[in-house]
Amino acid sequence: MKRTECVVPAAEVEIQKDFIRKIKEINQGRLLKYSLSTFGCQMNENDSERLAGMLSDMGYMETEKNSDSDLIIFNTCCVRENAEEKVYGHLGALKKLKRENPNLIIAVCGCMMQQPEVVEYIKKTYRHVELVFGTHNLYKFPELLYNAVNSKETIIDVWESSGSIVENLPIERKDGVKAWVTIMYGCNNFCSYCIVPYVRGRERSRSVSDIVHEVMTLGQQGYKEITLLGQNVNSYGKDLSDGTSFAGLLHELDKVEGIERIRFMTSHPKDLSDDLIYAMRDCKKVCEHLHLPIQAGSTRILNEMNRKYTKEHYLDLMKKIKEIIPEIALTTDIIVGFPGETEEDFLETLDVMQTVRYDSAYTFLYSKRTGTPAAKMESQVSEETKKERFQRLLEVQNRISKANNEELLGQVVEILVDGTSKNNPEMFTGRTRTNKIVNFKGNDELVGKLIQVRINKIQTWSLEGEVI
Numbered sequence: 251m252k253r254t255e256c257v258v259p260a261a262e263v264e265i266q267k268d269f270i271r272k273i274k275e276i277n278q279g280r281l282l283k284y285s286l287s288t289f290g291c292q293m294n295e296n297d298s299e300r301l302a303g304m305l306s307d308m309g310y311m312e313t314e315k316n317s318d319s320d321l322i323i324f325n326t327c328c329v330r331e332n333a334e335e336k337v338y339g340h341l342g343a344l345k346k347l348k349r350e351n352p353n354l355i356i357a358v359c360g361c362m363m364q365q366p367e368v369v370e371y372i373k374k375t376y377r378h379v380e381l382v383f384g385t386h387n388l389y390k391f392p393e394l395l396y397n398a399v400n401s402k403e404t405i406i407d408v409w410e411s412s413g414s415i416v417e418n419l420p421i422e423r424k425d426g427v428k429a430w431v432t433i434m435y436g437c438n439n440f441c442s443y444c445i446v447p448y449v450r451g452r453e454r455s456r457s458v459s460d461i462v463h464e465v466m467t468l469g470q471q472g473y474k475e476i477t478l479l480g481q482n483v484n485s486y487g488k489d490l491s492d493g494t495s496f497a498g499l500l501h502e503l504d505k506v507e508g509i510e511r512i513r514f515m516t517s518h519p520k521d522l523s524d525d526l527i528y529a530m531r532d533c534k535k536v537c538e539h540l541h542l543p544i545q546a547g548s549t550r551i552l553n554e555m556n557r558k559y560t561k562e563h564y565l566d567l568m569k570k571i572k573e574i575i576p577e578i579a580l581t582t583d584i585i586v587g588f589p590g591e592t593e594e595d596f597l598e599t600l601d602v603m604q605t606v607r608y609d610s611a612y613t614f615l616y617s618k619r620t621g622t623p624a625a626k627m628e629s630q631v632s633e634e635t636k637k638e639r640f641q642r643l644l645e646v647q648n649r650i651s652k653a654n655n656e657e658l659l660g661q662v663v664e665i666l667v668d669g670t671s672k673n674n675p676e677m678f679t680g681r682t683r684t685n686k687i688v689n690f691k692g693n694d695e696l697v698g699k700l701i702q703v704r705i706n707k708i709q710t711w712s713l714e715g716e717v718i
């Protein structure tokens with residue numbers, strides 16, 4: 251694990267650092283442990299790295315076992331219903347542990363807590379939960395934990411919104427080679443199926459200098475790859491009104507020593523500018539991979555989704571990107587069974603898939619999110635139809651993914667080595683610049699290095715190669 255800190259001082263953060271010191275004093279001489287479960291997207295993972303950084307400074311050690319823990323935290327996600335159900339399941343299962351260990355503190359935070367009905371439900375149903383906080387006041391975690399430790403009451407502190415960005419928080423990253431760097435928070439788009447703008451607030455961009463400083467520190471610490479995170483990174487800088495743009499940020503980060511690869515996610519087709527495409531072409535460290543969610547192929551459904559682009563605009567964009575960056579790998583997100591989706595609409599999605607020939611597609615069954623316009627729409631698609639369409643999409647995409655991979659057979663590619671493969675501990679694994687997984691026979695010394703590998707075996711979701 252590696253640690254890093256942003257530099258911008260903030261009076262509020264100093265107050266929290268005082269609470270960190272107070273908790274550390276209380277904890278002195280005791281070996282306190284925490285377990286932290288993260289649900290949802292990479293932005294939540296990055297938030298959890300900040301919680302871990304603060305906890306480490308307070309003298310807590312991480313454990314994977316709830317039964318060993320003095321503090322159990324769930325950093326939640328509300329984008330899909332099953333992630334919410336999982337959290338409730340975990341909370342229910344902890345009742346017994348709390349009875350056996352009354353000093354145990356159970357905390358929940360993250361996007362789910364930004365919904366008042368969820369907080370009410372937790373208050374009523376899971377009385378053993380002692381700390382609840384949201385996405386906007388994560389930086390106040392030391393103070394809230396201090397209060398939870400010293401009070402018999404449940405501490406609930408959820409802010410409706412926040413216009414601020416807090417720098418200078420400790421962070422403990424899970425990986426020593428690749429790092430997530432959040433460049434902006436919130437979203438202004440209000441896609442009709444999505445809960446994010448309601449729980450993460452409006453777009454707020456970090457300053458270029460803060461981001462560059464964080465990335466320079468990462469480069470000095472030996473990190474090789476960064477992934478810039480935001481709900482819609484293409485609109486980075488629009489709220490700063492000083493001419494800052496995402497393309498400009500990429501040019502700045504391209505100069506940072508030590509960093510070899512730059513990735514970003516997620517992009518919105520309506521905001522993908524020509525400047526950005528040319529920046530991707532011209533910045534040597536920006537990888538040849540673009541994740542551009544289409545969500546649906548039918549312009550009628552895109553309109554219902556409030557996506558603000560048409561099928562034709564999206565396809566033109568893809569054509570342009572392929573012309574300017576021929577080696578680009580393209581991936582996407584697709585929602586199957588949005589309310590009112592007919593067979594004809596669905597065929598348009600299949601058509602986009604076959605026209606673009608994505609390297610991979612993350613396909614989701616539409617799931618109703620309370621509080622979004624789509625949840626109230628009539629003509630919801632039956633589960634059976636959604637599943638049947640999902641299966642058809644998967645079959646087409648699998649064929650395309652494999653065919654795209656076949657073009658790499660015999661080629662030599664550069665990979666950044668991650669470590670041993672999760673599925674086969676005898677193999678090592680890494681990723682190409684185009685984000686494809688390559689497994690190979692290697693050794694520990696290669697971890698964190700850029701190496702050349704010849705591809706000699708193809709699968710749908712991964713490649714195999716030999717080091718040359």
Ligand code: SF4
Nearest residue numbers: 437439440441444446
């Ligand atoms: S762009 Fe749309 S789907 Fe993405 S976070 Fe914003 S509202 Fe949600």
